[in-house]
Every structure is written in structure tokens, then in C-alpha cells.
Amino acid sequence: MRHRVVLRVDLATLSANYRAVCGVAAPCAVMPVLKANAYGLGVGPIARALVAAGAPRIAVAEPFEALRLQGLGVPVQILSAILPDEIEPMVEAGVTLPLTDLATARLISGEALRQGRTAVCHVALDTGMGRAGVLWQEAPDFLRAAAALPGLDIEGILTHFPLAYQGGSAFTREQLRRFRRVLAAAEALGLRFRWVHAANSDAINNAPEACRPPFNLVRCGINLHGAFDAAGALRVPLRPVLTLTARLAQVRTLPAGTPLGYGHTYRTPRPLRVGTVAAGYADGLPLALSNRGTVLIRGVAAPILGRLSMDYLTVSLEDVPEAVPGDPVTLLGRDGGLEIPVQDWANLKGTHAYDIICSIGTRVAREYV
């Protein structure tokens, strides 16, 4: 028995995307960002493929994600913030931790001393993201105090961009200026960092200055999956890594005037051949596809009719009358000469690719090829 809905991840394309990002980001190294189970695609196979492709380290958001990546032979780093009760197990596991304020730095230092270990840390600098971290204006004082704490190896410093998806953002440039001022203040204190990083996928594409010295590392998530959020230039040649397929459950010819689905938002204008596809919003399909999206069956576009329900949606088979129950249905990806990219769903839903990928349902089978 097969799963009705399958998300197929092409690991060779993922690795090719990683290498393409490396090519554009050079001389910076590229750290994959695999938080939230690799944006919902499945962190285990993806992390192994990227380490095999040369990834020198991996970034995640929180401790359970970090623990899942132990044993890959590369450092694992929590990016933005750490909670007090997370410090003990993370120091014990040797996870690289963010320094967001002096109180947290003191807790990490104390825990490292207690365990007889050195905690490797990166200063998380807030140069304008407004989310977490040391305010850039307060960074010189913070660095002076943190550098004096025992048990810490402050090997890195990072910041994050809120507007890098815009090509040529003046605010992104201002953040880079702020970052450089902090680096100069650190230098004056005799502090040097092994890793200096700021760029995410958007900045790799739109802010080339964030891929040059003093930066020597970039953090890349969404581009690895062949998706992007860039309103500006797309410098990295990417290919989509995922295909989402379902299957046709029933085929019928309905009389003219038949209302379809919840809310009766569609009525057949004439006798119409329709198909019931076994996939719905529980599988992560946006409700916004209702009456607006299409699927691909036998290489032909079949428009979605009426409102999606939790487990099913209805499509017109007018242009693909030979379709039969059991036929594969491409929801995202390529079938013959046609392709439905993640971005199409993002546009219909009024969101970005991250939201679409992270929303793919838990009952969807993940396959890796």
C-alpha cells in the first residue's frame, strides 16, 4: 500500500544547489540552516547529503533540533537565542551557542566551568532585525565583559537581515556598516573571531558585500531547496528539489448545475468530467488554491474546482478525459512540459516559500531519491 500524498526530495539536486550557493558565496563557507526539520522536508537525509557535499557546520533554531544532528562530525550551532534551562544539556552536548546578553553569557560560563568544559559561542548581534541579541550600540561593552568570562570560546559573531529580500536595500547596507563598527571595536579590544557571518539566502543573492571579507561564512536555508524569497536579483542558479504528488481517487461526469464542495463556491456550467484528488489542506495545500490553483495529470493542467477540503479536492478533467482512478497527480513540481513551482502557491496564498514548505502535512510521506 502506498501513501496517498508523497513529498519527494531530490538529494542530488539539493547537493547541486549547495554547490551553486558555494560558488556564488565564495570566498565565504556555506552553513546550511536546517531548523524546523529542514523546513519540514526531513532533516536526517538532508543533513547527511549536505555534509557529504562539504558543509562544514550546520545551524538550527533550538536544542531538540541540535540533538538530532549529533554524530554527523560537524559542529552544530543554535542561531538566535538560548533559554536558561537549555544551557546545561547544550553545553554537555557541545552545541555552539548564541550569546545574546551578559546574563546568558554568565550562565553559559558558569555551566561550562561546572562541567569542566569550554562552551563554544557566537555573539548574536542585533544590528536592526529587532528580534534577539546584543544591540549593536551596546556591543563594545558587552564584548569587553563577555571576553573576560572563563569557560567560553567566543569563536564567532553574527547578525541577521530583515530586508535583504529587497534588492539594494539601504537598510541592509546600514546594518553592514553597524556590523563593521562592532568588529572594529572588537579588534580594539584584541578580539578576533574565527567565524563572521550575516548573509542568509536573500543576502547571498542581493547583498554581495555580505559574502566578502570580513565575512567568511553565510547561512543558507531556503535556497538549498531551490526556492527563494528574493524580490531583487537571483544570483544563484537553483533548481527545485521537491515534488509533491497525490492520486486520483474517483472520476465522474457531473450534470450541469452541480454545486461542488463546502460553501458551494463552484457550480458546473455544463455536464463536466471531474476528478476527486486524495489531498487536502491537512496535507499542507493552501486553502487559497480553491477555485484558483491547478494540478497536473498526465502532463495536462487540471484546474481546481470549488473549495479544498481536509482530505480531498476536485479538479476539472475536461482536458484530460483519459484520466482514471489511481493516476498520479502532481501538486508541486514537474509533469511533462509543465511545472507548478512552490512560488505559485506562495503567490496564491499571499505568503512566501518558507510558509508553503514548512506547512506540508505530517501525514505526507517523505521520500528521498
Ligand SMILES: Cc1ncc(COP(=O)(O)O)c(C=O)c1O
Ligand atoms: C538567523 C538566521 N539565519 C539564517 C536563516 C536562513 O534563512 P534563509 O532560509 O532565508 O536562507 C534564518 C532563517 O530564517 C535565520 O533565522
